Amino acid sequence: MQSTFPFTAIIGQESLKTALVLSAIDQHLGGLLICGPRGCGKSTAARSLADLLQSNHHxxxxxLGASEDRVIGTIDAQKILDKGEVKFSPGLLHKANQGMLYVDEVNLLPDHLIDILLDVSASGTNYVERDGLSHQHDAIFILVGTMNPDEGELRPQILDRFGLMVELSGPASIEERIQITTQRITFDNDPALFCSNHQTQQQTLSDKIARAKSTLSSVRLSETSTINIATLCHDAQVEGIRADITLTRAAIAYASFSGDSEVTEHHIDTVKNFVLCHRRQHTAPPSSAPSSAPSPSTSSTADTEPNQSPNNNSAAENQSTEKQGQWGELAPQSIESSAEVSFKTSTKHPSISALKKNSREPQN
Incomplete structure (x- = not known):
């Protein structure tokens, strides 16, 4: 069996690891979207978490090319006609039950498929209807989607339905690059030994996640924390209250993971960007009225050059203006008088031409 890189051996990407742990503690958060460039460890982290939760077989x-029937499953109508029994052919959602469903480049999937995944992830149940027949089954899983923004964006309506989102970047320093490379080469040379060296840390984290899941419902949420969450969502100008609900769930999950019995401001501040970064409305600031005060570039030269008089400044400005020319101004041109203008009479409309001529002639 191929070994999986240990979750606790991942260097850096603290926000990604925290968001993945929250998704494992409360699977009703609605899925995690990881946005970042290629090669920053998105799939490695997701697989490592699945292995940590002992759900790697799920x-x-x-x-990307999966059809709707491949995802949700199908009902064999011919079987009903032949034998009078309903036969359901399970899809990928059935296989992912009690595990993790990983969607790489989710932004390249058809929108209707993404809607199905998000619906099932939030409800925990997959409904299949075909030809007047229906079937349903449990589909409780951790939904993790990744995307590279260089390959296309998701519609805001789809983004809003992802509970959490993390934006990644590359290694922050040369030292971090060296550590990551060293860890990976050590793992590839002897995966069994590398995993054995991290077994204690893996088990400790796994137990901590399990305790957090069991104490999730006992975490208290004060009125102050509720007001804090509502204020954050209001200031971010999010649409609807999905952000409020998700931020509340995420803060409770993080408090439970931290071993605390009540949500505090620290818990909310830690998880707020996961919930608001893809929902925050960026409105342009109102344009300010032009000020009558001179700008630094047009202030009096006497302030910066005390040896030059104001009259010299005006002369210098006039000289500069003459060199650059007067934009928007034209030299005066002479206009012919009405007596000098010759008119042609139209053969088709002589009366109109005559009127124009008469209108240009001076009145006696």
Whole structure:
């Protein structure tokens, strides 16, 4: 069996690791979207978490070319006609139950498929209807989607339905690059030994996540924390209250993971960007009225050059203006008088031409 890189051996990407742990503690958060460039460890982190939760055999990778029937499953209508029994052919959602559904480049999937994934992830149940027949089954899984913004964006309506989102970047320093490379080469040379060296840390984290899941419902949420969450969402100008609900769930999950019995401002501040970064409305600031005060570039030269008089400044400005020319001004041109203007009479409309001529002639 191929070894999986240990979750606790991942260097850096603290925000990604925290968001993944929150998704494992409360699977009703609505899925995690990881946005970042290629090669920053998105799939490695997701697979490592699935292995940590001992659900690696339920780690399902949804291919880009998957059809709707492949995802949700199908009902064999011919079987009903032949034998009078309903036969359901399970899809990838059935296979991902009690595990993780990983969707690489989710922004390249058809929108209706993304809607199905998000609906099932939020409800925990997959409904299949075909030809007047229906079937349903449990589909409780951690939904993790990744995307590279260089390859296309998701519509705001789809973005809003992802509970959490993390924006990644490359290694922050040369030292971090060296550590990551060293860790990976050590793992590739002897995966069994590398995983054995991290077994204690893996088990400690796994137990901590399990305790957080069991104490999730006992975490208290004060009125002050509720007001704080509502204020953050209001200031971010988010649409609807999905952000409020998700931020509340995420703060409770993080408090439970931290071993606290009540949500505090620290818990909210830690998780707020996961919830608001893809929902925040960026409105342009109102344009300010032009000020009558001179700008630094047009202030009096006497302030910066005390040896030059104001009259010299005006002369210098006039000289500069003459060199650059007067934009928007034209030299005066002579206009012919009405007596000098010759008119042609139209053969088709002589009366109109005559009127124009008469209108240009001076009145006696």
């Amino acid at each position: 780690f399902v990778n949804l291919p």
